[in-house]
Amino acid sequence: MSSANLLKSCCIPDFLEIGTNRIPLVIRRNRRAKRIYLRYNPADHAFSLTLPQRTRVSDGVDFIHTKSDWISETLLQMPQKKNLKPGVVIPVLGEKTRIRHFPDMRSVFTLKDSELCLSGSREHLPRRIEDALKKIVRNEIAELAHFKAAQIGRKVNRITLRDTRSRWGSCSSERNIMFSWRLVFAPYEVLDYVVSHEIAHLRHMDHSQRFWETVEALCPEYHEWKDWLRIHGKELYRFSG
Ligand SMILES: [Zn+2]
Known part of the structure; x- marks a missing residue:
């Protein structure tokens, strides 16, 4: 299993870099969230990170790093993308x-x-x-x-x-x-x-x-x-x- 290489950055990246893929990352603040959530949305092929109102962005980045195995597994389980083109x-x-x-x-x-x-x-x-x-x-x-x-x-x-x-x-x-x-x-x-x-x-x-x-x-x-x-x-x- 390939491990997820996350962009090292002082702020939250717009993308997760996993192998050769760049997966969009969407960040949301949620006043009612009790903790940090990382979810995968297959429709948008993007991860979303939910931060409670007072959580620091750097804590969000740390959280993503602790989840790199889960990120890799989630992507492996996703059906391969297929382009609509002749021959397919x-x-x-x-x-x-x-x-x-x-x-x-x-x-x-x-x-x-x-x-x-x-x-x-x-x-x-x-x-x-x-x-x-x-x-x-x-x-x-x-x-x-x-x-x-x-x-x-x-x-x-x-x-x-x-x-x-x-x-x-x-x-x-x-x-x-x-x-x-x-x-x-x-x-x-x-x-x-x-x-x-x-x-x-x-x-x-x-x-x-x-x-x-x-x-x-x-x-x-x-x-x-x-x-x-x-x-x-x-x-x-x-x-x-
Ligand atoms: Zn109905």
């Missing part, structure tokens, strides 16, 4: 899919036979791969959402996609539902569960027993896919343009 194989709704680039292809992108093919110049390709994946997941979500809403006699207003940090979906009282576009990297059944969850909120705006019964009616195996997200959710953040 990524999961698309549960199917292993190779990204390919055909500059002269007529359509913007196609998805078939386990290949995601994109046209156009190589410039901005990562961006366009992400756009294609968003379009793919949006179509699936829209189809699932309208179908499931009809099953419980409700209607969806607007569907939006975001790169969320703390939740995979949400539902507002105006019947607008929002999803993380990163669900495209999850198995199709997981998408089905997350959509079922938000659609069930069109009937119950809480997490009551009756809400979960509605989820189950829309997605009978939901327990399994809810667990999948809890265990594997962080892996959906490993892909980037």
Whole structure:
């Protein structure tokens, strides 16, 4: 295991240097914190250091040094980052899919036979791969959402996609539902569960027993896919343009 080399500095560094990686470090003051906390956030691929109001910055630096083994272990356990580029194989709704680039292809992108093919110049390709994946997941979500809403006699207003940090979906009282576009990297059944969850909120705006019964009616195996997200959710953040 490689040990964490931390920047020696009189103040808290903006980065942790671990091997060849520079990991962003975010510092927060928290009046209610009783002690110093160091946490890792996979969504941002950053560590956050929380300092109680009166704690000296130098104590924060000392604390980080005592945690170097934990920092190394945490990073080793993280799934490897994967860039979205031609040649790379990524999961698309549960199917292993190779990204390919055909500059002269007529359509913007196609998805078939386990290949995601994109046209156009190589410039901005990562961006366009992400756009294609968003379009793919949006179509699936829209189809699932309208179908499931009809099953419980409700209607969806607007569907939006975001790169969320703390939740995979949400539902507002105006019947607008929002999803993380990163669900495209999850198995199709997981998408089905997350959509079922938000659609069930069109009937119950809480997490009551009756809400979960509605989820189950829309997605009978939901327990399994809810667990999948809890265990594997962080892996959906490993892909980037
Ligand atoms: Zn909910």
